[in-house]
Amino acid sequence: MERADVIPLLGEVFRAHGFEGASLSAITAGTGLGKGSLYHFFPGGKEEMAAAVLQDIDGWFERAVFAPLRDEPDAAAAIRASLAAVEQYFRSGRRVCLVGVFALGEVRDRFADEVEGYFARWRAALAAALQRAGRPEAEARDTAEDAVLTIQGALVLARALDDPAVFTRALARLEHRLFG
Amino acid sequence: MERADVIPLLGEVFRAHGFEGASLSAITAGTGLGKGSLYHFFPGGKEEMAAAVLQDIDGWFERAVFAPLRDEPDAAAAIRASLAAVEQYFRSGRRVCLVGVFALGEVRDRFADEVEGYFARWRAALAAALQRAGRPEAEARDTAEDAVLTIQGALVLARALDDPAVFTRALARLEHRLFG
DNA sequence: GCGACTCTGTACCAATCAGTACACACAAAA
DNA sequence: TTTTGTGTGTACTGATTGGTACAGAGTCGC
Structure with a gap:
C-alpha cells in the first residue's frame, strides 16, 4: 500500500465523519492501516492527512473541471462537460462535498486557503467560460456564483432528504438555466 | 438560568463545532454551565441537548416561516416575508444552518426525522405558497426545491469564501427568480 | 548471505472524552 | 425555621482521544 492509495480512502473517512469526527480508530478502520503506517505516511497526523486529501480533491477538480472551463x-x-463531470464525481447526489463539509465546520479556518481557493477558482473558471460563451462580465460572475452554490445546496438537500434525485433535478434545472 | 435559556446557547455551540466536535468542555464554555447543570437539564446528555436544539429551531421556522407560507x-x-426572515435569521450569511450542518455529518442518521422533516416541510410550505400565487403544481414544487437548496448552498459558499455578501446576493437573485 | 530502507503492529503515553455521584447552595413554601 | 425542590460545583469513573516509540517484517539491490 502506497501513500497515494491511502488518500482516497482517507477522503471517504473525512467525508463520512468530518474532520473532528474522524477519530484515529475510524481512520484505521476505514483505511485498513494501523497507526504505524498512518504516521509513517503522514507524520503530521490528522492535519496532514486532511491536507493531503484536500490537495488530492483540488487536483482532481483542477484537472477535470477548472482547467477545461478556462481553456x-x-x-x-466545456460547461456542459463540467456539469457532467460534477454529477459523476458526486455520484449523482449520493456523495457529499468534502470541501463543503469542511467549510461549514470550525476546521474551515485551519484550511482556509484550501477551502477558499477551491471555491474561488471554481467560480472564476466558470465565470470565464460563461464570458467566453458570450455573457457580459457582471452577469457571468453572478451566474457562476449561482451555479456553484446551487451544486453545494443540492448536495446538502439531497443528503438531508436522503434523496439523490434532488441533486439530479437541481443539475438539470441548472443546465437549463445556463443555456435555456 | 432556565432550560429554555440554555438551548440557544447550545445551538451556537453545535453550529460552531458540529455534533461530534461539540465536546462537553466546549459546551460548558459556551453555555457557562457546569456539567451538573447540563445533566440536570438534559439527563440524556449531548443527544438530548442536540434534540432540544433541533426542536427549538424547528419551532422557530414553523412559526416564522412555514406556517405563514402555508396560511x-x-x-x-408571504414568500417575500419568509425570505426576509431567513436573511435575518442567518445574519445575512454570517450564521450557518445547524440542520444543514447535521445533514452533512453522520449525525444525520441519528436525527433523520428532524432533519428530513425540517427541509421537507420548508419545501412543501414554499411550494404551497407558490401554487397559491398562481404557479402550476409541478413548477411550484420544482421552484420551491430550488429555493431551499439555493439558500443552503449560499450559506455554504458564503462561509467557505468568508464573504457574507455571497449569501445576500444569492437571496436577491432568488427573489428576482421567484417574482421577476 | 548482507545491510538498507520502506512499511507495519503493538505497547504505551498524557490528555480528554462523555457521563455519574453527590454534597451543597439557594430559593419558595410551610 | 424547617422542608422541599430546583440548580450547581467538584471530584470521580472507565473509555477513548491523538500521538510516540520502537521492535520487527518484507523487500529491495548487492
Whole structure:
C-alpha cells in the first residue's frame, strides 16, 4: 500500500465523519492501516492527512473541471462537460462535498486557503467560460456564483432528504438555466 | 438560568463545532454551565441537548416561516416575508444552518426525522405558497426545491469564501427568480 | 548471505472524552 | 425555621482521544 492509495480512502473517512469526527480508530478502520503506517505516511497526523486529501480533491477538480472551463475553446461544451463531470464525481447526489463539509465546520479556518481557493477558482473558471460563451462580465460572475452554490445546496438537500434525485433535478434545472 | 435559556446557547455551540466536535468542555464554555447543570437539564446528555436544539429551531421556522407560507392569504407577500426572515435569521450569511450542518455529518442518521422533516416541510410550505400565487403544481414544487437548496448552498459558499455578501446576493437573485 | 530502507503492529503515553455521584447552595413554601 | 425542590460545583469513573516509540517484517539491490 502506497501513500497515494491511502488518500482516497482517507477522503471517504473525512467525508463520512468530518474532520473532528474522524477519530484515529475510524481512520484505521476505514483505511485498513494501523497507526504505524498512518504516521509513517503522514507524520503530521490528522492535519496532514486532511491536507493531503484536500490537495488530492483540488487536483482532481483542477484537472477535470477548472482547467477545461478556462481553456477549452468551445465554452458551452466545456460547461456542459463540467456539469457532467460534477454529477459523476458526486455520484449523482449520493456523495457529499468534502470541501463543503469542511467549510461549514470550525476546521474551515485551519484550511482556509484550501477551502477558499477551491471555491474561488471554481467560480472564476466558470465565470470565464460563461464570458467566453458570450455573457457580459457582471452577469457571468453572478451566474457562476449561482451555479456553484446551487451544486453545494443540492448536495446538502439531497443528503438531508436522503434523496439523490434532488441533486439530479437541481443539475438539470441548472443546465437549463445556463443555456435555456 | 432556565432550560429554555440554555438551548440557544447550545445551538451556537453545535453550529460552531458540529455534533461530534461539540465536546462537553466546549459546551460548558459556551453555555457557562457546569456539567451538573447540563445533566440536570438534559439527563440524556449531548443527544438530548442536540434534540432540544433541533426542536427549538424547528419551532422557530414553523412559526416564522412555514406556517405563514402555508396560511397567509397573500402568498406573494408571504414568500417575500419568509425570505426576509431567513436573511435575518442567518445574519445575512454570517450564521450557518445547524440542520444543514447535521445533514452533512453522520449525525444525520441519528436525527433523520428532524432533519428530513425540517427541509421537507420548508419545501412543501414554499411550494404551497407558490401554487397559491398562481404557479402550476409541478413548477411550484420544482421552484420551491430550488429555493431551499439555493439558500443552503449560499450559506455554504458564503462561509467557505468568508464573504457574507455571497449569501445576500444569492437571496436577491432568488427573489428576482421567484417574482421577476 | 548482507545491510538498507520502506512499511507495519503493538505497547504505551498524557490528555480528554462523555457521563455519574453527590454534597451543597439557594430559593419558595410551610 | 424547617422542608422541599430546583440548580450547581467538584471530584470521580472507565473509555477513548491523538500521538510516540520502537521492535520487527518484507523487500529491495548487492
